Amino acid sequence: MSQAVLDALKARFGDAILETHSDFGDDTAVVAPEKWKEIGEFLRKDLEFDLPVDLCGVDYLGRLPRMEVVMHLYSIARRHRIRIKARVGDADMNQAELDSLTSIWPGMNWLEREVYDMSGVVFRGHPDLRRLLMYPEFEGHPLRKDYPANKTQPLVPYRTEEEAGITLEKQPPFGPDEGMSFPRQVWQRPEEN
Amino acid sequence: MEPVDLDLDEGELELPSEPMHLNMGPSHPAMHGTVRIVLELSGENIVKADVQIGYLHRGFEKMCERGTWAQVFPYADRLNYVSPMLNNVGYALAVEKLCGLVVPERTQWYRLLLGELARISDHLTCTGAMAMELGAFTPFLWFLKAREMVWDILEEETGARLTHSFGRIGGMAKPPTAAFKELCRGSLPKLLSLTEDGERMLVNNRIFLDRMENVGTISASDAIGLGWTGPCLRASGVPYDIRKTHPYLKYDEVDFEVPVGSRGDTLDRFLVRLAEIRQSIRIIEQGLDRLPDSGPINCDDPRIVLPKKSDVYTTIEATIHHFKLIMEGAKVPKGEVYSYTEGGNGELGFYLVSDGSGTPYRVRIRPPCFQIVGGLGKLITGKMLSDVIPSFGSLNMIGGECDH
Numbered sequence: 001m002s003q004a005v006l007d008a009l010k011a012r013f014g015d016a017i018l019e020t021h022s023d024f025g026d027d028t029a030v031v032a033p034e035k036w037k038e039i040g041e042f043l044r045k046d047l048e049f050d051l052p053v054d055l056c057g058v059d060y061l062g063r064l065p066r067m068e069v070v071m072h073l074y075s076i077a078r079r080h081r082i083r084i085k086a087r088v089g090d091a092d093m094n095q096a097e098l099d100s101l102t103s104i105w106p107g108m109n110w111l112e113r114e115v116y117d118m119s120g121v122v123f124r125g126h127p128d129l130r131r132l133l134m135y136p137e138f139e140g141h142p143l144r145k146d147y148p149a150n151k152t153q154p155l156v157p158y159r160t161e162e163e164a165g166i167t168l169e170k171q172p173p174f175g176p177d178e179g180m181s182f183p184r185q186v187w188q189r190p191e192e193n
Numbered sequence: 194m195e196p197v198d199l200d201l202d203e204g205e206l207e208l209p210s211e212p213m214h215l216n217m218g219p220s221h222p223a224m225h226g227t228v229r230i231v232l233e234l235s236g237e238n239i240v241k242a243d244v245q246i247g248y249l250h251r252g253f254e255k256m257c258e259r260g261t262w263a264q265v266f267p268y269a270d271r272l273n274y275v276s277p278m279l280n281n282v283g284y285a286l287a288v289e290k291l292c293g294l295v296v297p298e299r300t301q302w303y304r305l306l307l308g309e310l311a312r313i314s315d316h317l318t319c320t321g322a323m324a325m326e327l328g329a330f331t332p333f334l335w336f337l338k339a340r341e342m343v344w345d346i347l348e349e350e351t352g353a354r355l356t357h358s359f360g361r362i363g364g365m366a367k368p369p370t371a372a373f374k375e376l377c378r379g380s381l382p383k384l385l386s387l388t389e390d391g392e393r394m395l396v397n398n399r400i401f402l403d404r405m406e407n408v409g410t411i412s413a414s415d416a417i418g419l420g421w422t423g424p425c426l427r428a429s430g431v432p433y434d435i436r437k438t439h440p441y442l443k444y445d446e447v448d449f450e451v452p453v454g455s456r457g458d459t460l461d462r463f464l465v466r467l468a469e470i471r472q473s474i475r476i477i478e479q480g481l482d483r484l485p486d487s488g489p490i491n492c493d494d495p496r497i498v499l500p501k502k503s504d505v506y507t508t509i510e511a512t513i514h515h516f517k518l519i520m521e522g523a524k525v526p527k528g529e530v531y532s533y534t535e536g537g538n539g540e541l542g543f544y545l546v547s548d549g550s551g552t553p554y555r556v557r558i559r560p561p562c563f564q565i566v567g568g569l570g571k572l573i574t575g576k577m578l579s580d581v582i583p584s585f586g587s588l589n590m591i592g593g594e595c596d597h
Contacts, residue, residue: 023528023529023530024290024291024528024529024530026529026530026531028529050414050417050418051417051420051422052418052420052564053420053533053540053542053559054531054542054544054557054559056544056557058546058554058555058557059555070544070557072531072542072544072559076417076431076433079438079439081531083531105418105419105420106415106418106419106568106571107418107419107420107421107564107567107568109567110563110564110567111420111564111567114563118254131247132246132247133246133247133250133596133597134247134250135247142252142255143254143255147255149252149255149256149258149259
């Protein structure tokens with residue numbers, strides 16, 4: 001159904017559309033990060049994608065560029081959907097920047113703040129780029145793959161064993177094996193591709 | 194407002210005024226959900242509003258990357274804790290899309306019925322709480338009594354009133370109980386009459402109407418641009434309901450209408466929700482007639498679905514099979530998928546990325562009320578302070594879902 005959207009994108013932007021696929025019926029285009037905003041404007045004006053559905057970051061640690069910013073759009077008028085992705089950031093997440101789309105869809109405001117908060121992608125031109133779900137003093141970006149789930153933040157000091165008067169073997173919130181006698185299956189780095 | 198004494202020179206009227214800052218929340222008796230609104234006031238008018246969320250952030254997406262695919266169900270329950278069944282079903286459908294599974298007919302009807310029951314519970318909670326925040330306590334109690342009937346049915350079916358964890362990849366935990374149809378048919382008329390009693394009490398009340406009408410108005414194009422979906426968008430006159438526009442389960446086989454509002458104000462959002470309760474009851478009545486009394490409830494796919502308990506206790510093959518599925522998790526094919534259903538508040542989406550292992554690589558939820566609350570600042574800026582309560586109440590913010 002939205003194959004026509006992919007064709008229109010390819011015809012209009014050519015090389016800036018790095019790859020496309022329609023796995024599981026979801027039409028997807030990976031675009032060059034420099035053209036992020038231009039493509040957004042084209043989708044909004046020419047193809048009537050009026051509903052900003054979702055924006056999120058997926059961290060592919062070990063792959064370059066590392067962070068994939070995934071945007072889902074829907075058109076109420078034409079009833080089609082598309083997924084647009086851009087890959088940004090080097091191994092240390094430098095240059096993980098994209099143009100803000102808040103001027104095209106006002107609903108992108110909070111979505112971009114959330115992606116900045118959780119994955120650390122900076123949106124150029126965003127009117128109010130602050131952390132959204134975390135507090136301002138929070139260090140790091142929790143949804144990156146190199147952020148350990150059991151990491152504690154400096155603002156929340158845990159009591160020492162002397163202070164508590166009891167043994168604190170199990171460190172909150174998770175131990176490495178989560179109290180099980182055998183380890184849980186851990187995430188493995190995907191093959192280079 | 195015009196100055197009272199028009200003869201006075203404007204310069205004399207100017208008082209040295211500083212903007213007043215007011216914190217509403219994070220814990221405020223007249224707001225449901227933990228949200229903080231920092232308001233800048235000029236008199237009682239809101240000049241600037243900064244809505245801050247995240248007080249109920251529990252790292253849902255991070256936690257999902259640590260267990261198996263099936264272990265996400267309890268987390269999904271706790272996202273929208275007034276209609277957990279819709280989240281369960283939404284997540285199950287997303288994983289099934291990735292696995293290429295289609296659940297048996299009986300399960301599809303069963304999921305549809307349980308989902309509509311959950312939707313009724315969601316709308317009753319929202320409308321009831323909205324009325325209570327405006328001082329109408331009796332309808333709130335009546336709505337809760339009606340919601341209790343829904344929960345009694347769900348408890349009978351799943352064993353839990355609130356956090357059911359009833360969905361499974363490729364089916365449901367249990368088939369419908371023998372009493373399910375009878376329970377529903379007996380409760381729904383009572384539920385409807387309670388809801389109508391509460392509705393009559395509210396929509397004929399001058400005070401209630403004065404506080405609801407033309408408050409928190411939003412146009413259709415603004416609502417779409419903000420990413421609103423669900424009853425809040427439909428109240429602005431956009432008939433976008435995923436059950437109708439992109440039917441899933443058996444929604445294309447049942448007959449129902451999509452109620453829409455005309456003005457997009459708080460009253461419209463209230464009335465749309467009440468109208469949707471009636472439509473849900475209509476859907477359930479049709480679904481009960483169509484739900485088969487026998488037949489498989491789970492897919493026949495041993496790679497995904499657990500073996501029968503009786504086999505697990507008696508044969509070594511089933512024991513090992515069970516152990517592998519629980520400990521390593523069902524292997525979900527590599528790929529990425531976005532699946533969307535109509536939740537209580539709007540489009541509930543799951544974007545899943547699998548690396549082919551038994552653990553999700555990334556689970557992204559698209560909670561409907563996240564973007565709706567994102568539009569709250571726009572809704573209340575320039576309005577009166579007292580308008581915050583009905584406007585916010587009508588958005589039905591669910592903290593667990595909004596804050597991930």
